[in-house]
Amino acid sequence: xxxxxxxxxxxxxxxxxxxxxxxxxxxxxxxxxxxxxxxxxxxxxxxxxxxxxxxxxxxxxxxxxxxxxxxxxxxxxxxxxxxxxxxxxxxxxxxxxxxxxxxxxxxxxxxxxxxxxxxxxxxxxxxxxxxxxx
DNA sequence: GCCAACGTTGGC
DNA sequence: GCCAACGTTGGC
Numbered sequence: 296x297x298x299x300x301x302x303x304x305x306x307x308x309x310x311x312x313x314x315x316x317x318x319x320x321x322x323x324x325x326x327x328x329x330x331x332x333x334x335x336x337x338x339x340x341x342x343x344x345x346x347x348x349x350x351x352x353x354x355x356x357x358x359x360x361x362x363x364x365x366x367x368x369x370x371x372x373x374x375x376x377x378x379x380x381x382x383x384x385x386x387x388x389x390x391x392x393x394x395x396x397x398x399x400x401x402x403x404x405x406x407x408x409x410x411x412x413x414x415x416x417x418x419x420x421x422x423x424x425x426x427x428x429x
Numbered sequence: 430g431c432c433a434a435c436g437t438t439g440g441c
Numbered sequence: 442g443c444c445a446a447c448g449t450t451g452g453c
Contacts, residue, residue: 304451326436347451391452408435408450 298414299332299342300403301357301379310344310354310384318360318380322368329411333377334363342379343414343422345403352388353426357381386427393425 301321303309313319324330336342336359344355361378368376395404398421402412414422423429 302451351452406435407452410450 298419300412302345314381322376332411351391355384
């Protein structure tokens, strides 16, 4: 099982909306690095849900329910999307400042613009702990 | 609201 | 195929 981090601006798609909806397609990715990560995702993989701009913190955990397929919002057909379902909200949001302090090597701390990022097993465990999850 | 970092575009 | 110009993202 692999771990990921997906970002969303709460103005566009927030964790609250995600939880209410249950499962939804993660569309709108227009970056080839991010696309490569989406293609690598397998059903059952877990991902942290991160709010950019507003909050700048990890607010929940999602799970891949449908692997990469052509993004219906992309007319060119070049990009893909993945479907996620909300699994659990965090007890304590993990802010970008905390990530930078505790996990300075994370992609999030180094390349904050990438919208889909891989997370290592060690990083996953550490962030879960910081977030108050088992 | 500003600006740095990054990706993409387009002229040559 | 290089690189300058431009647009976008996202932290501050």
